[in-house]
Amino acid sequence: xxxxxxxxxxxxxxxxxxxxxxxxxxxxxxxxxxxxxxxxxxxxxxxxxxxxxxxxxxxxxxxxxxxxxxxxxxxxxxxxxxxxxxxxxxxxxxxxxxxxxxxxxxxxxxxxxxxxxxxxxxxxxxxxxxxxxxxxxxxxxxxxxxxxxxxxxxxxxxxxxxxxxxxxxxxxxxxxxxxxxxxxxxxxxxxxxxxxxxxxxxxxxxxxxxxxxxxxxxxxxxxxxxxxxxxxxxxxxxxxxxxxxxxxxxxxxxxxxxxxxxxxxxxxxxxxxxxxxxxxxxxxxxxxxxxxxxxxxxxxxxxxxxxxxxxxxxxxxxxxxxxxxxxxxxxxxxxxxxxxxxxxxxxxxxxxxxxxxxxxxxxxxxxxxxxxxxxxxxxx
Amino acid sequence: xxxxxxxxxxxxxxxxxxxxxxxxxxxxxxxxxxxxxxxxxxxxxxxxxxxxxxxxxxxxxxxxxxxxxxxxxxxxxxxxxxxxxxxxxxxxxxxxxxxxxxxxxxxxxxxxxxxxxxxxxxxxxxxxxxxxxxxxxxxxxxxxxxxxxxxxxxxxxxxxxxxxxxxxxxxxxxxxxxxxxxxxxxxxxxxxxxxxxxxxxxxxxxxxxxxxxxxxxxxxxxxxxxxxxxxxxxxxxxxxxxxxxxxxxxxxxxxxxxxxxxxxxxxxxxxxxxxxxxxxxxxxxxxxxxxxxxxxxxxxxxxxxxxxxxxxxxxxxxxxxxxxxxxxxxxxxxxxx
Numbered sequence: 001x002x003x004x005x006x007x008x009x010x011x012x013x014x015x016x017x018x019x020x021x022x023x024x025x026x027x028x029x030x031x032x033x034x035x036x037x038x039x040x041x042x043x044x045x046x047x048x049x050x051x052x053x054x055x056x057x058x059x060x061x062x063x064x065x066x067x068x069x070x071x072x073x074x075x076x077x078x079x080x081x082x083x084x085x086x087x088x089x090x091x092x093x094x095x096x097x098x099x100x101x102x103x104x105x106x107x108x109x110x111x112x113x114x115x116x117x118x119x120x121x122x123x124x125x126x127x128x129x130x131x132x133x134x135x136x137x138x139x140x141x142x143x144x145x146x147x148x149x150x151x152x153x154x155x156x157x158x159x160x161x162x163x164x165x166x167x168x169x170x171x172x173x174x175x176x177x178x179x180x181x182x183x184x185x186x187x188x189x190x191x192x193x194x195x196x197x198x199x200x201x202x203x204x205x206x207x208x209x210x211x212x213x214x215x216x217x218x219x220x221x222x223x224x225x226x227x228x229x230x231x232x233x234x235x236x237x238x239x240x241x242x243x244x245x246x247x248x249x250x251x252x253x254x255x256x257x258x259x260x261x262x263x264x265x266x267x268x269x270x271x272x273x274x275x276x277x278x279x280x281x282x283x284x285x286x287x288x289x290x291x292x293x294x295x296x297x298x299x300x301x302x303x304x305x306x307x308x309x310x311x312x313x314x315x316x317x318x319x320x321x322x323x324x325x326x327x328x329x330x331x332x333x334x335x336x337x338x339x340x341x342x343x344x345x346x347x348x349x350x351x352x353x354x355x356x357x358x359x360x361x362x363x364x365x366x367x368x369x370x371x372x373x374x375x376x377x378x379x380x
Numbered sequence: 381x382x383x384x385x386x387x388x389x390x391x392x393x394x395x396x397x398x399x400x401x402x403x404x405x406x407x408x409x410x411x412x413x414x415x416x417x418x419x420x421x422x423x424x425x426x427x428x429x430x431x432x433x434x435x436x437x438x439x440x441x442x443x444x445x446x447x448x449x450x451x452x453x454x455x456x457x458x459x460x461x462x463x464x465x466x467x468x469x470x471x472x473x474x475x476x477x478x479x480x481x482x483x484x485x486x487x488x489x490x491x492x493x494x495x496x497x498x499x500x501x502x503x504x505x506x507x508x509x510x511x512x513x514x515x516x517x518x519x520x521x522x523x524x525x526x527x528x529x530x531x532x533x534x535x536x537x538x539x540x541x542x543x544x545x546x547x548x549x550x551x552x553x554x555x556x557x558x559x560x561x562x563x564x565x566x567x568x569x570x571x572x573x574x575x576x577x578x579x580x581x582x583x584x585x586x587x588x589x590x591x592x593x594x595x596x597x598x599x600x601x602x603x604x605x606x607x608x609x610x611x612x613x614x615x616x617x618x619x620x621x622x623x624x625x626x627x628x629x630x631x632x633x634x635x636x637x638x639x640x641x642x643x644x645x646x647x648x649x650x651x652x653x654x655x656x657x658x659x660x661x662x663x664x665x666x667x668x669x670x671x672x673x674x675x676x677x678x679x680x681x682x683x684x685x686x687x688x689x690x691x692x693x694x695x696x697x698x699x700x701x702x703x704x705x706x707x708x709x710x711x712x713x714x715x716x717x
Binding site: 115126173176252253254255273281284285286287 | 381542546574576577578579580581584587590634
């Protein structure tokens, strides 16, 4: 039945544990022309809501999944095809796709990904891996984040690479003690995870505080790191939204936390109830309050208003040995994107209209930047 | 890391972790250890429904198996709390509180106030409530409205394993007397619970389902009944917002009122008898503070104003079910002046 000009639009996998997604709104109708990057549909999972963008250009010929319907990950939700493809072929493909949706989640897909533990400096550092072959990529989240911050990126990149994401000390399910809270102590965890997975060389991608941590880890042994992708990195200027940082550390309730978290995004509608609930549950774990307040002392200088992290020494130690890509949303309300110009020798990509969480707001472009960084890294 | 465990296991884990963390935490009650020195002690139940299983041997000398004398051991727990311990006493079924109520409402609830804030009473009284176990009129009641009436007590009713653990840890660390209600029918329900210790603060309701048409305010076991009803109603296009109060004292008025301001229609679902219940209390709150938002009279779903029947057929009719909640929602959505 298949005509290879038919392109299936499939339910994306946002996060390693995602099994089902629900379409909350179609931005296109049958017969519409779409280009690469056009919004196709709003999709909701039990964790997050996001917008699926078109990966291919063409005419939307069939919409398979209806609004409100649960669709298993990778199930076909729409068909894009040029005019030459016959209605009969499309009907056949649509029928097949419908059967997959109706069958639901296959049993063998059940279960959470395996969480691994590395012991680093007496702390339990948790991480998850995905992907069988290729270069090792390790994701380093920012302040108050965790390995799930990369949910839009880890699964898609795992098709080509071995992709790992860790929980830094004080975060996620890792030990909550952060010692002196220094960037160096956090970088120990990154090195520890690379050791635990046996990665002799790896690409690092870090966000915000995690970008400074990735730089620090690379500075220890530049030969080990093949590329660095820094998303809205800390450490390249004085200005930072200290009110946000303190607000995040101090918030005790949903009412206090929600407006604070909203500042992370250009589009605050991404801050769903589930996002706030998950953050609150994290903040209420024993030891987290202390960890976040200790790390405030790292992020902020003693004046309490300007950045406490200076990445210059790490950049100097790397000395141009590792190619650096910087990705920054122009609407970043935590660290202004103008600081991208201060990263020496970096390839800079500004994302128009994205906020501090560019990797959640514009995952396709961040993914492309990481793939480009990996592809253009000097050969081993 | 979160894994799925039962409500019963979540409570046991909270007790274990707090006893490990703080030596002043002790457990006392009837059959908590299965009977000290009794044959069969090693496979003892650990409380009548197994919540304290294993603690007796894990914490020698800190799990006190008491005689069947609630007035004595509840009083002892309250006294120990004023003297620096953090006792968790099990008043097996809340129905038995009649014989120890002076200790609770006249003593524990009053110390902080009467001693000008110089005395604290960090006691937790765990107790089981609710119908459904064929345990008849004296072992099935929902007496949380009585405790909610009394200033100086905190009254909490976790509905999920996550809340059970976090609220138990909060209760133990809290410096005021906490009456901790556990519904017998929830012990075997399972859900994700972090392995680490954490707290769930009191006075924070939880919106467990979002919806724009009708607000269902509920608590305890009725949270699940209300969610079942909301799922049925969603299939016919009515979206309910379900608010789990989690604690009746302190009460999170803001979350209730904000939801009502968004929906304008309210059903309160409460397993207690209808008179002077949480349903009447919440209805009065809304009528007073959100009257302008209401588009229909408030509906209440309660058990009847009768003792819990012994007949199993009658008991099944007695407990509010999802159909009654669905009917109440249809009443408020279909109401015309």
